[in-house]
Amino acid sequence: MNIEKIRQDFPALQQKIHGRPPIYFDNACMTMKPRPVLDAMMDYYEKHPSCAGRSNHRFSNMTEQDYDNARKAMREYLGAKRKEEIVFTRNTTEGINLVANSIGLKKGDNVMTSDREHNSNLIPWLFREKSIGISHRYVPPMDDTTFDLERFSEMMSTEVKLVSMVHSSNLDGYTLPVKEIGKIAHDHGALFMIDGAQAAPHKEVDVRKLGADFYAISGHKMLGPTGTGVLYGRIELLEKMEPFILGGETVEFSTYDSFKTLPPPHKFEAGLQDYAGMIGMGAAARYIMKIGRDSIAKHETGLNKLITEGVEGIRGLRILGPEEPERRGGVIPITIEGIDYHQISLMLDNNANIMIRSGQHCVHSWFTANRIKGSARASLYLYNTQEEARTFTEELKKIAELR
Amino acid sequence: MSACLVAMVILGILSIFSARYRYWAKEAFFCVGRRITLRPCDTGFDQKVKSKVTSALMKRHRGLARSVHKHFEAISWVFTIALFVSLFYTAYGVYNLATFGTCDPAHPDECIFNPDLPSCGDPECDPSTHCWCGGIEIHCDDPLFIECEGDCSCVCSGGDAITGLYTQAMNP
Numbered sequence: 001m002n003i004e005k006i007r008q009d010f011p012a013l014q015q016k017i018h019g020r021p022p023i024y025f026d027n028a029c030m031t032m033k034p035r036p037v038l039d040a041m042m043d044y045y046e047k048h049p050s051c052a053g054r055s056n057h058r059f060s061n062m063t064e065q066d067y068d069n070a071r072k073a074m075r076e077y078l079g080a081k082r083k084e085e086i087v088f089t090r091n092t093t094e095g096i097n098l099v100a101n102s103i104g105l106k107k108g109d110n111v112m113t114s115d116r117e118h119n120s121n122l123i124p125w126l127f128r129e130k131s132i133g134i135s136h137r138y139v140p141p142m143d144d145t146t147f148d149l150e151r152f153s154e155m156m157s158t159e160v161k162l163v164s165m166v167h168s169s170n171l172d173g174y175t176l177p178v179k180e181i182g183k184i185a186h187d188h189g190a191l192f193m194i195d196g197a198q199a200a201p202h203k204e205v206d207v208r209k210l211g212a213d214f215y216a217i218s219g220h221k222m223l224g225p226t227g228t229g230v231l232y233g234r235i236e237l238l239e240k241m242e243p244f245i246l247g248g249e250t251v252e253f254s255t256y257d258s259f260k261t262l263p264p265p266h267k268f269e270a271g272l273q274d275y276a277g278m279i280g281m282g283a284a285a286r287y288i289m290k291i292g293r294d295s296i297a298k299h300e301t302g303l304n305k306l307i308t309e310g311v312e313g314i315r316g317l318r319i320l321g322p323e324e325p326e327r328r329g330g331v332i333p334i335t336i337e338g339i340d341y342h343q344i345s346l347m348l349d350n351n352a353n354i355m356i357r358s359g360q361h362c363v364h365s366w367f368t369a370n371r372i373k374g375s376a377r378a379s380l381y382l383y384n385t386q387e388e389a390r391t392f393t394e395e396l397k398k399i400a401e402l403r
Numbered sequence: 404m405s406a407c408l409v410a411m412v413i414l415g416i417l418s419i420f421s422a423r424y425r426y427w428a429k430e431a432f433f434c435v436g437r438r439i440t441l442r443p444c445d446t447g448f449d450q451k452v453k454s455k456v457t458s459a460l461m462k463r464h465r466g467l468a469r470s471v472h473k474h475f476e477a478i479s480w481v482f483t484i485a486l487f488v489s490l491f492y493t494a495y496g497v498y499n500l501a502t503f504g505t506c507d508p509a510h511p512d513e514c515i516f517n518p519d520l521p522s523c524g525d526p527e528c529d530p531s532t533h534c535w536c537g538g539i540e541i542h543c544d545d546p547l548f549i550e551c552e553g554d555c556s557c558v559c560s561g562g563d564a565i566t567g568l569y570t571q572a573m574n575p
Binding site: 123292318339342346347350351398402403 | 455464
């Protein structure tokens with residue numbers, strides 16, 4: 001992996017702010033966009049900004065072709081069997097909500113999650129609990145905060161209709177043993193959904209090998225445009241599911257009192273789609289596949305190790321989550337005793353253009369349960385360098401001296 | 404809270420002259436509004452102010468930055484109190500200027516906003532017929548007249564008091 005060459009593809013990283021380049025360490029929230037993604041989107045807008053599928057003219061055919069290629073790229077990216085299993089969404093949240101509303105949950109059904117779910121994979125279940133009377137349970141973690149597979153196995157029963165778990169956590173980068181979780185879920189007759197927002201951009205994902213019935217991801221966390229995402233669903237399940245939103249493009253025909261929906265994925269993609277966005281996401285998937293996610297994961301772990309070693313010994317500094325950087329992927333959530341996490345983030349930005357995220361990272365439930373107010377989270381990606389990692393540790397040392 | 408208050412006033416004044424401060428002034432105003440209605444300032448404005456100040460100091464003097472960071476709330480309150488004391492005196496001065504023609508009736512010479520007073524060498528000034536007391540013209544036949552000084556100011560033994568008495572005498 002030639003990082004310097006890769007960085008040339010990212011216009012946002014070429015800027016100078018107060019004479020210094022930006023150090024972007026907020027990749028768990030949003031990633032930068034490479035030139036091929038921007039070009040693919042501009043290509044649509046400049047050459048054939050038209051509807052896909054609905055019309056028969058030249059521009060429409062070009063859009064249809066690019067849109068279809070994007071779906072194929074996403075199929076390959078997730079290891080799905082058929083492109084029809086790829087439903088375009090706005091983001092992971094929408095994918096999860098689609099499942100929550102379409103798999104026919106009934107009163108008394110149980111949905112099981114882990115203890116470290118993003119609000120996107122918690123609130124939909126709490127809402128269904130209130131609205132239709134399902135019950136939601138979470139698996140308490142082991143003492144070292146990691147997933148307790150044994151406990152999960154004990155908690156499973158035939159009442160559990162769906163197990164919905166995060167693949168890699170956005171709060172500390174910890175990856176759950178999803179393959180084993182999926183097997184246990186299936187053994188009990190439950191469906192298995194994975195929130196792959198933080199995993200799919202950073203590690204090889206094969207939904208079939210993982211045993212996922214559903215796998216939801218966001219385009220903006222994998223170099224793609226904002227407002228794009230994918231829900232993978234096994235075709236047999238998608239065929240049975242009712243659409244979540246209905247309207248244009250979702251039906252074959254309609255009369256004044258009836259309609260017939262299209263087969264998946266179209267019955268789930270109502271209204272005019274974000275063609276430019278999806279084409280851009282497809283370009284992002286191809287860009288990442290060309291580099292290789294194994295290389296990306298190795299690079300991120302290397303940087304995480306460098307930072308973890310660099311901050312060792314800083315008084316009052318603590319890294320949340322597993323101690324070993326290898327188990328945190330590219331995520332480094334820190335707290336410094338006596339210094340507010342927002343202050344850490346703001347000062348890193350003010351002092352050295354280092355952009356990180358601070359707060360509870362939409363995992364309020366975990367922070368509340370663990371009585372931690374929040375953290376300053378650095379999250380890495382393929383374009384981050386060792387020099388940036390060293391600057392980050394140096395600046396953290398300076399900030400820690402303010403205690 | 405205190406940092407927001409100071410920032411709101413200062414940014415409010417700056418934003419009259421420059422649009423670049425208006426966004427921050429609005430945020431400070433919003434923050435103060437939240438705090439005085441006993442709700443938390445959820446924009447993080449106070450945090451932003453603190454980090455800006457600390458970061459600027461870190462580049463110059465680490466020790467000072469550490470002290471400011473540690474005691475930011477207390478320092479903010481000192482600035483807040485100083486700001487309100489200064490605002491009070493400004494308002495009082497403006498009131499005096501509007502009412503008595505000088506921002507400091509007790510020491511009219513020290514008020515730079517006083518209208519130009521005639522001096523003894525000035526043909527307009529006739530020390531034998533009138534002088535100025537607290538910015539108010541007093542004629543020699545007024546009962547409160549004591550004597551004129553060289554710069555045409557009255558010798559006002561009571562300062563504000565004599566001005567007040569004079570005003571009362573003139574406007575019963």
